Amino acid sequence: MIECIFDVETQKLFSDITSEDPADLGVSVVSVYKREVDESGKEIEGEMKSFWHPSASLSPSIDVMWEWFEKADRIIGFNSKKFDVPALKPYYPKDFFLLPHFDILECVRNVLGRRVSLNALAQDTLGVNKIDVGTKAVYYWANKTKDNLQKLQSYCESDVSITRDLYDFGREKKYLQYTDTKWNRIVTVDVDFSYPKKIQESQIGLF
Template sequence: MYREVIFDIETKKLFDQIEDRQRIEDLGVSVVSAYRRVLDDNYKEIEGEMASFWDEGVRGRRRLGELWEWLVSADRVIGFNSIKFDAPVLNPHMEGDVMRLKHFDILEKVRGVLGHRLSLDALAKETLGETKMANGLAAVDWWQAGDEESLAKLQHYCEMDVEVTKKLYDVGLREGRLKYMSKWNEPKEIEVDFSYPKKEEEPQLGLF
């Protein structure tokens, strides 16, 4: 069995709202949505749950610190651009080192094949026929508005990003390919290997 967490973060600020763009942790974290699940050895989902974890200033919701237990117990912590963005932004808010977790960054896997970046939206549109419902600008606006309706929209947006990331990962895991549109507007397909290393079978003990 494999224990996985697919996650996405939303920030309190935009890059042009912080003094030093090299200190991306200064963007802050408003909410993290995560999907925790268990897969069998054939990559079939046995159980799963979605939850959102909030900045301490938001009352009556799961606290950001509660996420650590989910992350540290996972065989894979899956995201999109998570190694260079989500993880370092989240790191100051966790009790342990997020950078040392068992990360699986879909963007890094795609870049390793193509040699360049693709957006989550570009891959999702061609592979899944889905697009993101909004963007990071709207997410920051919702956080800064702070009312219940805006926070509900923010949570829904973040959870939908996790759902899209999960679906994209599952196609790569089970079918070994993802689709995108080239800059010349030509449909393309890339082969990816999201499989786990094969488990070594324990030697059978002889009866005699």
């Protein structure tokens, strides 16, 4: 099976636009980790790439990444259905929503009834932190020095790695954790990241 884990960084913040539509933010870079996994979910091989908006004058560009997604059995993100997927809508000639998306935050929200940040889950589940914040990503794009674009790529790819590791942990262990800051306690969130069971069709022969 082929899985793509991805993250999108945008050119603007919501405070910079008049709508609440992520499609109006503009995409700066998309980092994707494409891998092959066996039936148990164990990774066989994987590759990370970052795809750029054409105005960055860097390659590869967003235009050539769609084949990765179209061949994937599962496209994994964090808050991807609410943010990353609609942000990419202006760039994909078809309907990106129709591809097989799997949103970790959606699963967590379905259990808790509320959102939990990627960083909060990463801290208590994996023992790691995000290396930067989204507001800085917008700054890096607005000030396109070679160093800033490298920082932008590193940040986006780091978020993809955290998302991948969080997904792998949840699929194997069946739970994620975060700290409830109101009560200062660790909360365990039961999750099921398994693939839907294939429907077995049987045929009745007439003899």
